[in-house]
Amino acid sequence: MSDIASRVKAIIVEKLGVDENEVAPEASFTNDLGADSLDTVELIMEFEKEFNVAIPDDQAENISTVGQAIDYLEKNVN
């Protein structure tokens, strides 16, 4: 697992209060991990803070699973 992937998972575990082994790549924040719309916004903000990137709203809308978050960050974090 990449460094980015493990940091993303740690944030999700912390913010959503879920078990680490639930945080599978295909897991959806809202459908599988119990997030509501506010949790999702907070997650995106936490990713921005952790990786020092700005995720535009139109990009953030496409990040709804663990895998999508990891993919996006791996492509956009230097």
Place this chain on the structure above:
Amino acid sequence: MELKRVVVTGIGALTPIGNTLPEYWESLINGVSGAAPITHFDASKFKTQFACEVKGFDPHKYMDRKEARKVDPFVQYAIASTDEAIKDAGLDFDQVDRNRVGVIWGSGIGGLTTFTEEIVNYSKGDGTPRFNPFFIPRMLIDIAPGHISMRHGLRGPNYSAVSACASATHAMIDAFTYIRTGRSDVIITGGSEATVNEAGIGGFNAMHALSTRNDDPKTASRPFDKDRDGFVSGEGSGALVLESLEHALARGAKIYAEIVGGGMSADAHHITASHPEGLGAKLAMTMAIKDAGMDFSDIDYINVHGTSTPVGDVSETKAIVDLFGEHAYKLNISSTKSMTGHLLGAAGAVEAIASIMAVQNDIIPPTINHFTDDPEIDNRLNFTFNKAQKRVVNAALSNTFGFGGHNATIIVKKYQP
């Protein structure tokens, strides 16, 4: 319309002198002070460096990490004390009509800790807004009753009463009125506050409202003493389950006491100073006595607002003497803020609880920290100084007054079938 009788069937208390009702009452009758140096933040540059904090509170005993993180401490306190009250009342919400169970909750300031953190965070940035999506729903005062309703599935009336330090009393009187007029069967009420933080202490310090007796915190809250120098900030929560008598009897609930009257008024005088003759206070007390269908001479105990400020204690005392006449000297009076500090929007709740327990146990909790009589105060009154007193308490009256000139008074009575 025939008015229903309203009784108290459950109580929860999370206070600076006890984190449950039994611990709170034990400390009250033993004259324990809750004041100590501030631990919630570094107060070394503040004029006041002590407060009455809640001690040893673990929110995770009541909610999981995710839930605890999403609520301000004033909501954590509310959840803890309402859990205790509901359990104490033996209420099984599956056995009652949830549409007729409400939550009316008081807080004076709400999520000040959340507000402070978010604004500090913003001001440290480059001006780009990066507010947490939970900022607003953590801060709002009414989110406390909202969370309580969601936790228990209660769909009756749900809102907050806000009147600074009179908030919880307004909430309780509203709850009493809703049940009395037959619109709800049960209402969870009370109030919570959590403002022992930089903005809370700094803000009240700027008003010269707080005691600065940093060398002796435990004797700082000394209502009616000549050397009182301001109130001591407190925090915590008090919760009461109010219920129509018929509903309580039908489910075989234990009954602590009956709520019999409430009064509300405004000073229409000044934003923070009470009226020098206590006009608004007299009006609220008179309305409450009338509402209860009682006479002044029926009251045995007054749990006063008595914050330990130089001006407020004098005007409240004058109001009592003026209203109650000779009976004023037969009453027991006490300010339990001498022990708990001032819980602001939650004060009315924890003090109504002290009054209910006094009525139930025939014991008056004391006004501690009395050293020197104040010539400005009529010392023929019995302030229950320093030690609890035993006496039969059929009825007790509790006063609360808030910045803005809001006054609210509630009366509790021994339950008789």
